[in-house]
Amino acid sequence: MAAVVAVGALALLANVGLRPASTSARFSAAISSPPSEFTGATLSPTVAPVITPSIENRFVRLDWQRVVSSRPVAYSVERTMSGGAPSSVCSVRPAGTVTNDIVSCTDGTSVADGTYSYTEMPYIDIAGSTPWSLPRSTASAPFLVPRLAHLANGSDVASVGANVVVPYPTGTRSGDVLLLVSVSGRNKSPTTPTGWSELVSRGVSGVSSAHLYVAWRVADASTSVTLDPQANGVGASTRIINYGQVNGNNTNPVIATSNIVAGTSPASTTFTSPSDIVTDASNAVVVSIVATNGATSLALSTPKGFAFRVSANTSPGSGSVSFGVADTNVAATGGPVASPTWTQSGTPQTWIHATVAFR
Amino acid sequence: MKRPNARFTMNLGGGLLAIAAMGTLVIGSTLALFSASETSGSNDFAAGTVTVGLGDASSIECDISGMAPGDSSKFAATGSNSLDSCTYEVKYTGSSTAWLSVDVAVATTGTNLYTAGQDGLQFYVGAGSTNIMNGTKYKTLDGTATTVNSGETVEHILIAATPATTNTTVSFGIEYLLPLLAPNALQGGNTSITLTFRAVQSANQPIGDCVAGQQCNTIIWG
Numbered sequence: 408m409a410a411v412v413a414v415g416a417l418a419l420l421a422n423v424g425l426r427p428a429s430t431s432a433r434f435s436a437a438i439s440s441p442p443s444e445f446t447g448a449t450l451s452p453t454v455a456p457v458i459t460p461s462i463e464n465r466f467v468r469l470d471w472q473r474v475v476s477s478r479p480v481a482y483s484v485e486r487t488m489s490g491g492a493p494s495s496v497c498s499v500r501p502a503g504t505v506t507n508d509i510v511s512c513t514d515g516t517s518v519a520d521g522t523y524s525y526t527e528m529p530y531i532d533i534a535g536s537t538p539w540s541l542p543r544s545t546a547s548a549p550f551l552v553p554r555l556a557h558l559a560n561g562s563d564v565a566s567v568g569a570n571v572v573v574p575y576p577t578g579t580r581s582g583d584v585l586l587l588v589s590v591s592g593r594n595k596s597p598t599t600p601t602g603w604s605e606l607v608s609r610g611v612s613g614v615s616s617a618h619l620y621v622a623w624r625v626a627d628a629s630t631s632v633t634l635d636p637q638a639n640g641v642g643a644s645t646r647i648i649n650y651g652q653v654n655g656n657n658t659n660p661v662i663a664t665s666n667i668v669a670g671t672s673p674a675s676t677t678f679t680s681p682s683d684i685v686t687d688a689s690n691a692v693v694v695s696i697v698a699t700n701g702a703t704s705l706a707l708s709t710p711k712g713f714a715f716r717v718s719a720n721t722s723p724g725s726g727s728v729s730f731g732v733a734d735t736n737v738a739a740t741g742g743p744v745a746s747p748t749w750t751q752s753g754t755p756q757t758w759i760h761a762t763v764a765f766r
Numbered sequence: 767m768k769r770p771n772a773r774f775t776m777n778l779g780g781g782l783l784a785i786a787a788m789g790t791l792v793i794g795s796t797l798a799l800f801s802a803s804e805t806s807g808s809n810d811f812a813a814g815t816v817t818v819g820l821g822d823a824s825s826i827e828c829d830i831s832g833m834a835p836g837d838s839s840k841f842a843a844t845g846s847n848s849l850d851s852c853t854y855e856v857k858y859t860g861s862s863t864a865w866l867s868v869d870v871a872v873a874t875t876g877t878n879l880y881t882a883g884q885d886g887l888q889f890y891v892g893a894g895s896t897n898i899m900n901g902t903k904y905k906t907l908d909g910t911a912t913t914v915n916s917g918e919t920v921e922h923i924l925i926a927a928t929p930a931t932t933n934t935t936v937s938f939g940i941e942y943l944l945p946l947l948a949p950n951a952l953q954g955g956n957t958s959i960t961l962t963f964r965a966v967q968s969a970n971q972p973i974g975d976c977v978a979g980q981q982c983n984t985i986i987w988g
Contacts, residue, residue: 434816434862435988436967442958443828443940445887447879449954477832536835539953676829729976 440736441586444468446479448539450529455544455709457483458513460526462556462736464578465654467514469497474529474541481532484512487546493526518655520690521552553736554766555584555660555692558651558717560732565723567642569635575626576649580658584650584660584765589634590698590728591618592641599647600632606662607669607696607761615674615699615757616641617728623763625660641700642723648716648732650692650765660765663691668746668762674755677708686763691766697749698730699756705731709748737764791833814862818965821935828852828940833879833887838943842890847942852940856963858859863929863969866936869962870899873920873928882913885948887957889914890941893925898938898980905980916957922964924982929968936963965988 414656426459456472472482485498497512504511515649517523555559559576575585587603594610595618605621607670610618626649652660668682684693695713697705705718720729729751737744746762781870782798787953830849838845839852857862870891871882880887887967891899898904904920914920925936938961945954966987 433966433971433986433988434814434860436816436860437962437964437966437988438818438820438856439828439962440841440938442873442960443831443852445828445833445879445942445957446831447877447944447946447948447952447955448832448834476834478834485825533834533836533946538948539834539948539950556923604963744910753979 561647589645591643641726680746702727877955
């Protein structure tokens with residue numbers, strides 16, 4: 408009995424001695440800071456936009472939607488030929504220029520007759536860093552680089568006289584295709600200048616009297632041509648349009664159809680050529696030209712792949728004339744090329760039209 | 767058969783004695799006696815206080831967005847040195863002397879900008895000349911550099927080896943760097959860092975082996 412009491416007393420003592428040390432509190436206080444937050448940059452949109460290729464100034468121009476970030480964004484642009492390995496283009500950092508949220512750059516080494524697909528990869532442009540980027544875009548649709556492409560419209564020469572001097576467009580080089588287009592308020596064919604070849608000379612008489620004359624040549628070192636448009640007091644509007652050789656095209660341009668389409672059509676608001684041109688060679692540029700006697704604005708209402716290039720209505724003399732030009736590139740040969748639909752403003756006038764092709 | 771009567775007699779005698787005693791007591795309690803007394807002076811006991819608060823200077827809470835590889839705060843060792851440093855200004859306001867420490871918590875809610883490695887966000891936390899966190903490391907009690915893991919709180923890094931007194935101010939500085947080698951996977955990542963300033967009475971609590979700038983878990987922090 409005495410032993411049990413002694414053990415109990417020791418246990419009590421042990422408790423008293425140990426428990427305060429293991430559980431005792433100390434006077435204390437604490438305060439926490441608000442969290443400081445750090446967030447990494449992102450790229451928006453989160454999917455790299457697809458490239459749209461086109462031709463500008465003899466080279467392939469590439470356009471795509473801008474990608475934005477908190478830092479300057481550069482783009483790694485690659486092209487691939489069918490079955491080939493990717494190669495880099497547009498190595499400028501950040502690549503190209505931005506206009507209206509569209510990024511552009513030029514592929515300076517692609518060549519005519521080549522077919523390319525393009526991709527781009529946006530990345531945050533910080534020298535020496537592991538690039539923060541988006542996955543590379545899906546490939547653009549295969550793009551056939553044309554041999555000839557619209558390069559420039561020369562100045563309009565409006566005159567009621569004979570022997571007007573029509574300047575070549577700025578940037579013309581030997582080997583380019585030059586189209587001489589003259590619209591007169593008088594239905595009379597001009598004389599084709601030396602060195603030029605007539606393509607179309609069609610007109611209508613009466614109250615809508617007008618004449619469309621189209622000639623062409625491979626550009627030489629000259630800077631202008633003299634033409635008598637056979638105008639009367641109504642006057643004539645004449646200019647030269649350059650379809651320049653695209654980079655890598657060293658072949659002499661030729662007509663790419665055995666059947667130039669031309670004609671007239673009664674006055675109406677819209678017009679579609681009743682005949683489609685058929686090209687006889689691959690990778691040809693097809694040019695649609697329309698003219699009227701009147702101060703009408705001509706535009707494409709159904710392009711069918713044609714790109715609008717110029718519309719002019721002028722009053723060179725006592726009356727007005729107008730004309731429009733559009734074109735498209737046709738890869739394959741042998742089939743009809745669907746004609747675009749043109750529209751004119753104001754009181755409808757008789758249409759005069761022509762469709763030609765070169766390569 | 768006489769025994770019950772005898773018991774009654776004894777009981778009757780006892781009752782009379784009790785009555786007599788009660789009479790004596792009643793008479794005694796109402797008597798006035800000569801007496802005197804004196805009260806001691808008041809013995810007061812007041813506890814000291816251990817309290818903390820914000821410092822007199824303003825803190826700079828960081829909210830840095832759009833960070834890219836190479837970005838760093840003004841006083842980081844490398845990087846752009848173009849972004850604001852973060853500060854946390856606090857003060858010990860208690861009346862008792864106290865040990866001061868800080869807890870560091872790094873956290874994320876998604877992709878972590880802080881990888882606990884050399885390729886992620888680096889934090890350089892200090893209080894005056896005391897280093898609290900250097901990149902991704904803190905020091906344990908024995909001075910071993912140890913990684914600060916995201917989602918965990920590193921507790922009780924001692925700020926000074928001498929007790930703080932009333933109105934001792936502490937200015938924490940947070941410098942940071944996102945290295946150039948930060949991988950693409952960190953794009954859009956986020957991280958936060960939170961400091962908890964602690965004070966505990968130093969009285970009756972020797973500091974032992976604790977060293978400023980190292981974890982001090984050998985004393986009770988409350």
